[in-house]
Amino acid sequence: MHSIYLRIEKLINERGMTKKAFCEELKISTGNLGDWKRGKSIPSTAKLIEIAAFFDVSLDWIMVGRSDTLIKEQSATYETKGHSEHAFSDDTISGLTIKEQEFIKEYIEFTRYRKQKRADNGPDELS
Structure with missing residues (x-):
């Protein structure tokens, strides 16, 4: 699994959301989420920014896992x-x-x- 996806999945779980609710909230198709999980694609920069803002985390953390940059x-x-x-x-x-x-x-x-x-x-x- 792609590490960006793993961090997004962690945020979804911590929020107590279902993946379906996450996709609906951020207007992401479940197919795209599945592609991220399989490493076939990654979210666009704009979508990563939107996800980071939604979960109130840094873009740096979503991208590379660092939190104190x-x-x-x-x-x-x-x-x-x-x-x-x-x-x-x-x-x-x-x-x-x-x-x-x-x-x-x-x-x-x-x-x-x-x-x-x-x-x-x-x-x-x-x-």
Whole structure:
């Protein structure tokens, strides 16, 4: 079984949900869930973000099983597509593959998504 699937299954079980209820809630076909279990495919990045937000866990944990990941940001900024972004120091990203750098970008997008979702849901939803 694929390790991403095992972590998703663990979350489903901890929530006390059935796999069918999970699929209905997140609009996933049971066939896709079965493909994830057999390792025939993996969830899309967008679906992984949705699953992580649903269970209130980090995308990093779902992807690789790590829970205490800290990305240290520097105070320098740069412009990208008209938005000011924090820049990472060269020693922070040196040695990372393009795929790893893309993962970090996706993780940042996920963090922003969760922050916005929590803001939209009001202060009672913050944890």
